[in-house]
Amino acid sequence: MRLTNGKILAIVGVMHSLFGLTPFAFGKQFHGFSSRYFFMISDGLVEFPLLNGQMNYENFAGFWFVYFGLLLVPLGVLLNHIEVRDGQMPESFVWTYLIVVLIGVYMIPFSGMTVIMLPHALYMGYQVKFRNISKV
Numbered sequence: 001m002r003l004t005n006g007k008i009l010a011i012v013g014v015m016h017s018l019f020g021l022t023p024f025a026f027g028k029q030f031h032g033f034s035s036r037y038f039f040m041i042s043d044g045l046v047e048f049p050l051l052n053g054q055m056n057y058e059n060f061a062g063f064w065f066v067y068f069g070l071l072l073v074p075l076g077v078l079l080n081h082i083e084v085r086d087g088q089m090p091e092s093f094v095w096t097y098l099i100v101v102l103i104g105v106y107m108i109p110f111s112g113m114t115v116i117m118l119p120h121a122l123y124m125g126y127q128v129k130f131r132n133i134s135k136v
Contacts, residue, residue, distance in 0.1 A: 005089060005124055006080025011071025012116060020069060026062030033059075088131055094124045 027110040033041045041063060066119050083089055101121040106111035 004080045004083040005120070006076045006083050008076070008077065008120060009079055010076025012120075013076055015070045016069030016072065016112065017066045018069075020062065020066035026058075027063055028033050028098075030060050030066070033063075048070075089124060089128065091128050093120075094128045097121055098125055107125035 011036050021030050024073075042056065042059060043053070045051060045053075047055040079089065079093070097123040101113060101117045104111070106129060108114075
């Protein structure tokens with residue numbers, strides 16, 4: 001079983017979500033969510049400052065931290081499918097992914113985006129570049 005970039009993304013997504021549930025990250029918020037059976041953990045748009053609401057930033061950050069991890073899983077599964085089927089990644093995906101990661105690194109330099117996702121994105125860019133050189 002070959003380790004593809006898609007599997008790496010899916011694994012990072014699972015790890016991201018699981019870490020978000022620990023006491024070291026947003027465990028307190030998710031304990032509160034569980035007391036409501038994860039239903040309506042936020043008042044949604046009513047909390048937005050634009051509508052004169054008061055946002056609960058800890059709950060908001062906790063939800064999006066875990067949800068981002070969950071979103072990486074199907075993205076990784078899809079990328080894995082493409083890599084297995086075609087034997088390579090679409091170059092447009094790699095460059096788009098690298099740009100998104102670089103924006104994240106710029107905005108939050110001391111994060112998993114810098115430590116985990118940037119090296120992976122650069123490696124994917126190297127793979128695409130190497131693939132193109134070998135075709136010439």
